Amino acid sequence: MEANPPPSYPGQAQPVHVNVINVQPVAGHTVLIGQPVGTVPALVVCQYCRHQVITTIEKQATCRAHLWAIFLFLAGCWPCMCIPYCTKRCTNFDHYCPNCRAYIGRGD
Numbered sequence: 001m002e003a004n005p006p007p008s009y010p011g012q013a014q015p016v017h018v019n020v021i022n023v024q025p026v027a028g029h030t031v032l033i034g035q036p037v038g039t040v041p042a043l044v045v046c047q048y049c050r051h052q053v054i055t056t057i058e059k060q061a062t063c064r065a066h067l068w069a070i071f072l073f074l075a076g077c078w079p080c081m082c083i084p085y086c087t088k089r090c091t092n093f094d095h096y097c098p099n100c101r102a103y104i105g106r107g108d
């Protein structure tokens, strides 16, 4: 008898990827170690409101994306002008505290 793989549940939610940033208590204060890295929300202790939160991300196109779009337009590839705005290398991922809306850091 063959072993069947476990059945998949199409309605089941996928787990959310979260970066966990190490925190270290120093002299009674919680200190944020490092900055959020990556393009996914990170679990951090906000240095402003002192709450442990999962950051919210706001994406913003960089100057590099605009330059590539202009280059593609001038090269005659105007249908491809939106491609630089869809790539991670041309996008900034700014992390904010969902509790106090403070800027926490920028992911690469």
Ligand SMILES: [Zn+2]
Pocket: 046, 047, 048, 049, 050, 051, 097, 098, 099, 100, 101, 102
């Ligand atoms: Zn906060």
